[in-house]
Amino acid sequence: MESMKKKKERVRRIFEILNPLYTHEKTALKFRTPFQLLISTILSAQCTDKQVNSVTKGLFKKYRGPRDYVSAPIAELEADIRPTGFFRNKAKSLKGCSQGLLDLYGGEVPSTMEELVKLPGVGRKTANCVLGAAFDIPGVVVDTHVKRLSIRLGLTQNQNPDKIERDIQELLPEDQWRRFSDLLIYHGREVCKARKPDHDHCAVLGYCPSISIWARSKLRSLKL
Numbered sequence: 001m002e003s004m005k006k007k008k009e010r011v012r013r014i015f016e017i018l019n020p021l022y023t024h025e026k027t028a029l030k031f032r033t034p035f036q037l038l039i040s041t042i043l044s045a046q047c048t049d050k051q052v053n054s055v056t057k058g059l060f061k062k063y064r065g066p067r068d069y070v071s072a073p074i075a076e077l078e079a080d081i082r083p084t085g086f087f088r089n090k091a092k093s094l095k096g097c098s099q100g101l102l103d104l105y106g107g108e109v110p111s112t113m114e115e116l117v118k119l120p121g122v123g124r125k126t127a128n129c130v131l132g133a134a135f136d137i138p139g140v141v142v143d144t145h146v147k148r149l150s151i152r153l154g155l156t157q158n159q160n161p162d163k164i165e166r167d168i169q170e171l172l173p174e175d176q177w178r179r180f181s182d183l184l185i186y187h188g189r190e191v192c193k194a195r196k197p198d199h200d201h202c203a204v205l206g207y208c209p210s211i212s213i214w215a216r217s218k219l220r221s222l223k224l
């Protein structure tokens with residue numbers, strides 16, 4: 001079994017290799033205020049950042065603050081966010097979250113995990129996105145890509161996102177948490193995809209324990 005020291009060294013190398021490969025912006029979601037980022041992050045579930053940005057371009061002109069979401073007729077809000085998918089649930093979350101902001105925090109987006117997760121529709125993943133991108137507070141965002149890659153790269157044996165978050169935090173210095181999750185997201189989108197991971201073009205192949213499993217099955221399929 002790999003020691004913690006060796007695993008940390010391996011993660012350090014993975015970070016060094018991936019870091020220069022993905023030079024996207026901090027987040028591809030476009031926002032001007034923490035509130036706009038919170039709205040965009042809720043809309044980004046099961047939707048591309050590009051699609052969210054095309055919807056929020058008009059949305060942010062029409063809905064300026066939490067009161068506008070709370071007072072909007074639900075059917076109208078659903079229609080306005082429909083292209084992002086799962087629009088009924090998302091409209092409920094936007095209304096609930098906006099109402100929570102007004103009731104608990106005077107309409108302002110708070111800057112702590114503890115306060116953010118008290119808002120309806122806001123889990124740790126959304127909270128970490130907002131804390132990292134809007135307030136520069138370190139955190140590990142565990143979305144579907146981070147979860148998959150953490151498991152494939154042998155960084156965790158857990159399936160639960162909160163436990164994965166803690167496992168990754170133990171492996172890296174705090175100031176690299178946010179960047180490392182972004183790197184795993186980009187690598188997961190472009191190379192280590194869910195269905196067809198492109199091992200042949202993977203820059204961290206030499207540091208991935210899954211590769212030996214993949215190589216064995218490839219050899220078996222080739223009958224070598």
Ligand code: SF4
Nearest residue numbers: 192197199202205208
């Ligand atoms: S070697 Fe394969 S499984 Fe491992 S990170 Fe790269 S693409 Fe993913």
